């Protein structure tokens with residue numbers, strides 16, 4: 001197919017506005033998937049995506065569409081995730097496209113990630129086609145949605161498409177608009193090969209599989225290629241596309257999107273954002289991707305220490321598919337060997353842990369998430385800390401700085417009051433309240449990021465019945481009165497339960513945490529004392545009474561010394577257990593810290 005008849009596009013939207021459903025309809029109408037094979041959210045391949053009903057990984061599929069005049073077009077669709085934690089996936093996908101369908105739910109209007117994704121699309125110079133979805137819903141308000149798109153985003157809605165992805169209304173018009181409005185790719189087929197790596201993963205049969213957008217030239221089996229950043233040379237063994245199942249091809253040409261395999265064994269050698277060229281060519285690298293820095297950190301440990309090597313291998317493989325998390329070795333007195341991992345947010349953290357457990361059959365414990373703090377020491381040195389276990393002696397600390405974000409909360413007017421209250425509880429500083437339209441408002445707040453990490457997102461949703469949405473950016477570090485709170489179990493500090501809290505909230509959190517731990521730690525044969533402490537000062541205490549084995553049951557009557565002896569013996573048994581620190585702490589205990 002000539003390059004003029006290729007269209008590369010993406011679907012962007014706020015979460016749940018219907019991207020994946022629209023993708024389903026496009027697969028159906030182009031015949032890529034027959035009605036019999038069709039299942040909902042076809043492109044969400046990960047088990048986890050299907051269960052949660054969200055898209056986590058971007059997907060690229062090739063569709064063929066025949067116009068009424070007989071011309072056949074090749075459409076490469078890249079479905080992207082909508083949640084703020086996965087923005088990096090969206091930006092990578094957009095780099096492989098010339099246009100984007102902007103899906104807006106007609107019953108919800110413009111939301112935070114609608115805008116955030118539009119900005120990403122504009123940064124990539126994409127043609128944006130507004131698609132107003134869910135017009136079948138009785139609450140759908142098409143005029144209002146149009147007004148919001150015009151006023152908030154500044155996009156003309158004269159040609160906005162009216163669609164019900166669920167009921168297949170307006171789908172053909174979407175395909176025509178893709179062809180008429182989105183430009184064809186610009187690349188030169190005769191030029192030397194340049195291809196952008198925008199995703200990769202490990203396949204047990206093929207080795208590393210790399211998803212590429214061919215910018216110039218062509219790529220085919222037998223060709224010798226080079227990764228520009230490493231200089232490593234490989235011979236291509238396979239090229240192909242997803243249509244939507246994997247299909248092998250003879251060649252991928254400039255302008256096309258597809259996958260390649262080249263017997264790459266080392267997961268680190270196919271870096272996302274890298275440029276692939278012919279082995280002996282000398283070309284300019286393509287602009288790669290901004291490196292994304294993790295912002296939330298937590299320890300991940302195998303429940304069974306023998307699984308450490310397996311965990312290591314699993315993490316390396318998963319990292320290839322998701323370079324937005326980071327990892328380094330960590331040892332804990334309580335949990336043994338594991339990894340300190342960094343994530344884009346809490347959902348990202350949950351997803352990574354679940355993928356490790358499912359895709360690699362591991363049983364893991366993760367510790368409470370933490371942000372990265374900067375600490376100025378009295379000796380004028382500055383250190384960065386994202387693991388509470390490394391917190392320095394308070395006597396050495398001059399000042400603690402914590403990361404702040406500027407949050408934009410989009411909400412219908414009626415929830416302003418409760419959302420302001422929420423932001424205030426979270427130590428927020430109000431900056432602005434903007435009316436976008438008479439009943440759509442943006443609250444702008446500066447907030448400590450650590451407060452967002454815990455449960456801000458869930459609270460935001462519950463305070464606004466699901467209507468408010470959030471977008472944020474980092475704005476730097478500011479001083480805060482932060483302290484390290486240790487959790488001691490029978491006087492032993494459990495390193496992985498420590499956390500950093502604001503002094504004003506320490507008592508409250510300490511009490512909540514100790515009482516939660518009391519609930520989740522099972523009773524043992526001896527007394528268990530749970531304490532929360534700042535330095536040497538205990539601020540909360542709970543006690544789990546022992547399961548007392550009734551050693552006296554069999555000697556009613558009898559003499560007192562025998563009773564005493566038995567009791568003495570039992571006490572010793574208890575002591576020994578205590579001394580070994582034999583308290584069994586279940587995973588829930590670690591999660592409890594998260595959930596407070």
Ligand code: GTP
Nearest residue numbers: 015016017018019020021054055082134164165166
């Ligand atoms: P993420 O992948 O999580 O970012 O969400 P998404 O934008 O892909 O949304 P998805 O396609 O999963 O749709 C979200 C929900 O809206 C699902 O329950 C769909 O069935 C529903 N939905 C999608 N399109 C329509 C529509 O046109 N009308 C109605 N009534 N419901 C729709």
